[in-house]
Amino acid sequence: MSDVSTPSAATPAAQTGHWYSVAQQKRLKRRYAADRRLRYLGLGAIGLAIGLLGMLIVSLVYTGHLAFAQTRVELEFYVDPALVKADDIRAGNFRAIARQALFTQFPEVTSRREQTQLAKLLSPGAEWIVRDYVAAHPELIGKSFKMLVPVSDPYDQLQKGLMSRDMPESQRRLSDQAIGWFDKLKKAGLVHTTFAYELFANADSRFPELAGLAGAIAGSFLTLLVCLVLSFPFGIAAAVYLEEFAPKNRLTALIEVNINNLAAVPSIVFGLLGLAVFLGFFGLPRSAPLVGGMVLALMTLPTIIIATRATLKSVPPSIREAALGIGASKHQVILHHVLPLAMPGIMTATIIGLAQALGETAPLLLIGMNAFIPSLDSVGLLEPATALPTQIYSWADSPERGFVTRTSAAILVLLGFLVVMNTAAIYLRQKFERKWS
C-alpha cells in the first residue's frame, strides 16, 4: 500500500505514502484541534457555572459572616433585693438592674437625658437575659455577678466596622458622645465579640441583635415532616399502582401525562390552591405548618411518583420472574422483592424532593406562613409559624441595618441544610447502588 519510493524533501526518509503525506498531517492536526476546542468549551462551561456559583457564595459569606458574631459587653450586675423578690423573681425590675450595672461604668453621666441615651447601649434583651439567669440561680439575690450581655444593634454595627466613623454626625445613627462611651468601655477591656448563638437559639425579634432562626427552623422542620408523611406513602403507592397494576390503556396514559405536567407547574399555583381550598374551603388555620406541609406535599408528589416509577422500571425482570416462578402472588412480588430493591432509588428521590420543598417560598407566602414568631412557646402543627425561606424574605424586607447581615447569614444556613440533604442523597445512592448484581 505504501510504496517506499523516493522520499521528497518535505517528509522524513522512511515516511512516505498516504498516511504520512503532508495533507494527511494537516488533516490530523485539524482533528486534534477540534478535539481540543470541544474540551475547552466544556471546561469553559463548567468554569462559568462554578464561577457564578462561587460569586454567589462569596458574596453571601462576605455580607453574612459578620452575623455569626455578636458584640457583647461584660458588666457586673448587682441583684438588688429591693428590686427582686425571691417569691416572684421574674416580676423583678431587671431593667433597673441592667441600667444600674451600666451606669456604674459611667459615673460622669448624670443628667436624665444622657442616661436614657446611655441605656440604649445595651440591647433591650439584656434585661431578660439577666432575668432568666437570676431565675435559674435564685441564690444570687443580694449578690453581684459578672455576665456578658449583647449590645444594641447600632453599637454592634460600629464594632463590626459597618458604621463609618468618618461620616458627619447628623448622618450617623450614633452621636459622637455615644461613640465616646463605647470607646471607653473598649479601653477598659469590657467589650468582647463572641459567637452569636442567638442566631440559632432565638426566635424572631424586632431587634436585629436578638433575632434568630429557631422559630423558622422549627417551622420548616414541622412543615417538611408533614410533607414527608403525606407525600412518601401516597407517592410510592401511586407509582406502584401505575407501574404494576394499571392496565395499559388511554386512561392510564392520561394520568401519566398529567402527573408529568404537575411536576412542572409553578409553585405559586400550589400556593393559590392551598389558599383557596385548604384555608378557604376547609377552613384550616392560616400560617400553620400543617397547611404548609400539605401544599408542599402536593408539590413533591409528582417528583416522587416519577422517580419511583423510574426506579421500579429499572429493577431487573429476572427478579420478578424468579418470584413469580416460585408462586408468589402479585403483592408478594412487589412488597418482598421489587420494592426493597427499588427503595434506595426512592429514598434518594424523596430526599431530593424534600430539599426542593425546603427552599420553596412562594406557596408558603401565599398561605401566610410568614408570621412573626417572637417566642418558641407557640410552636405546633396548627399554630402560626414561619419557615426558613419566608423568614429570609421578611428579614430582607426589614430596614434595619442589622438585618442585612442576618439575611445573608440565614441564606447561608438554608444553603447549608440543602447541601447536607443532597449529600445524604448522593451518599445513599452510591452505597446502595447495584446491590442485586
Added chain:
Amino acid sequence: MNEQVHTANLKTIAQSPLVARGIGNVKVRARNVNVFYGEKQALKNVSVDIPARAVTAFIGPSGCGKSTFLRCINRMNDTIPGARVSGEITIDNQDIYDPSLDVVQLRARVGMVFQKPNPFPKSIYENVAYGPRIHGLAQNRAELDEIVLSSLEKAGLLKEVKDRLHEPGTSLSGGQQQRLCIARAIAVSPEVILMDEPCSALDPIATAKIEELIDELRENYCIIIVTHSMQQAARVSQRTAFFHLGELIEEGDTDEIFTNPKDRRTQDYITGRFG
C-alpha cells in the same frame, strides 16, 4: 403427516417400555395448543404427552417456540401483555387454564429454573425458605430449617454452603447459583420442574454437575428441559420432542429420535444441517 406421527406416538406411550419400567403415566398433557404474541403466532397446534418421573427434552433451533411452550405449562406467559394461549393443557388431568384454578398455587406445583441464574438478593437460607414460607409449608422455624436443608441437600449444594447459609445468594459462583435456584424450586415440593436452558450460562464442569443433579431428580419429579445442546438432550433425557417454527415435528424416546428419526427435518437438525 404430523397427525400420523402424533397418534403413533400416543399409542407407543401407552405400550411403551417406559410405562412398563415404572417411569410413570402421563403427567402433562397438551392438546392443540396455539400461542399468539399479538398478531404473531408463536406455537401452532402443539399436542404432546409428557411422562411423570422422567426427563423430557425440548430441542430445536432458535425461535422455534420451545421456551414459549415451556412457559405455557406454568402459565408464565400470562405475565406477558398481549400473549394469548388457546388449546388445552392438563396436569394430572386437571385443566390448568381453568378460570377457577389458582395460578399462584399452580406455579408452586410447577417449578421453574431459568436460563440465567437469578437468586434473590437475600441470604442463601432466605432464598430457599421464601417459597415454603409464603405457601405456608412449615409450621415453625424447625420445620422450615428442615425443608431448607433437605432442599439444599437434594440440589447437591448443602456441603458447599453449610457454613455460610446467611451469606447473600449472589455471592456464589454461577453453577452454585443455578443449583441454589434448583433448590429453591424443590423447596416447595413441586410435581413438575421446568428448566429453560439451565446450563447455557455455565461452564462445562458446572454443567456436568447440574446434569448429574437432573439425573438424580428425575426419580421423584417430572422434569422438562429446554436445551440448545443436542448432546445434553441425548445425555440427560428419556423422551425428546423436536420443535421447528412453532410446530412440534416429532417426539419419542430419546434413543429413537437420535438414532432413527422419522421426519426429514428432525434428521436434518440432528445431523447439523441447520439450527
